[in-house]
Amino acid sequence: MQLPIQSQSTIYAEPWEAAAGPGDLRAIAVAADRAGFDYIASCDHVGVPHRLAPAMSTIWYDPVATLAHLAAVTERVRLLSHVAVVGLRHPLATAKQYATLDHLSGGRLILGVGAGHVREEFETLGHDFRQRGAVLDEVIDALRAALGPEEFPEHHGKFYDFGGLGQLPRPAQPRVPVWVGGSSPPAVRRAALKGDGWLPQGDPRDRLPEQIATLRRLRAEAGIEKPIVVGAITEPLYVGRPDWEVGRRTITGAPEALAESLRAYRAMGVHQIQVRFRCRSRDELVDQITAFGAEVAPHLDQ
Incomplete structure (x- = not known):
């Protein structure tokens, strides 16, 4: 699941999140860890301009700081950046942060990356917004090198050139998984190839289904045989029968009914689903997480 509180876009934030703080975030992360969730995720924006603030808000926690903080209070749940706008930073700086996070968490990092969409962020930080796709393509390659096993990584490309600078600690994982975010044709192609x-x-x-077919076709045409993890973000969920208005798109009902609906994603070729629960408080969210882990998840593999 993507964590609440750490990003509060009006598209998905619940009213109670505005007054929530670090203690609430920790409690939710611990609940997800105990309930058997595969990962918790944190978003990335350096700054939000006035024109977008009414819809996006300006509450966006730093993903590395947030996930490192939560790594200390969890034991097994993986830590996903969903997604890091890595084109805003030098790949060596990004690698230093995320390698340290992986090292401190005992190898629980999943590095989710994306091109970004806020023009002012790029311009203010001195980057060309129009080049963000091409830059991301190269940054993924640079991060593969910088997060690999070598103490002195090297990369020589069009936008970045580095070598001869040692970085310890190395990630705990032999290979940090890189998941590519985005649904545009260039993003799907990037995910397929990189x-x-x-x-x-x-x-x-x-x-x-059509996007997954395109993803598979592109990998086959490129001769890439290694399997790729396909994700999906589900509709909002509520375990049980709510006595309040949860929205027309929300899937509600008994655990078996929710599981039956969600199994349709697996039939499409999806390997992992990111869930989001409608809730009126932190305690209700923790109850939903706990109920999903205990009562819905066991039915997903049937």
């Missing part, structure tokens, strides 16, 4: 996983951005169910 990713260990694909993170679509909340696409409706009926769009996913």
Whole structure:
């Protein structure tokens, strides 16, 4: 699941999150860890301009600081950046942060990356917004090198050139998985050719089969035999029968009914689903997480 509180876009934030803080975030992460969730995720924006603030808000926690903080209070749940706008930073700086996070967490990092969409962020930080796709393509290659086993990584490309600078500690994982986010044709192509996983951005169910077919076709044409982890963001969920208005798109009901609906994603070729729960408080969210882990998840593999 993507964590609440750490990003509060009006598209998905619940009213109670505005007054929540670090203690609430820790409690939710611990609940996800105990409930058997595969990962918790944190977003990335350096700054939000006035024109976008009414919709996006300006509450966006730093993903490395947030995930490192939560690594200390969890034991097994993986830590996903969903997604890091890595084109805003030098790849060596990004590698230093995320290698340290992986080292401190005992190898629980999944590095989710994306091109970004906020022009002012790029311009203010001195980057060409129009080149962000091409830059991301190279940054993924640079990060593969910089997060690899070598103490002195090297990369020689069009946008970045480095070598001879040692970085310890190395990641705990032999290979940090890189999942590529985005649903545009260039993002799907990037995921197919460069990713260990694909993170679509909340696409409706009926769009996913065609996109997954395109993903597989592109990998086959490139001769890539290694499997790719295909993800999906589900509709909002509520375990049980709510006595309040949860929204027309929310899937509600008994655990078996929710599991039956969610198994449709697996039939499309999806390997992991990112869930989001409607809730009115932190305690209700923790209850939903706990109920999902205990009562819904066991039915997903049937």
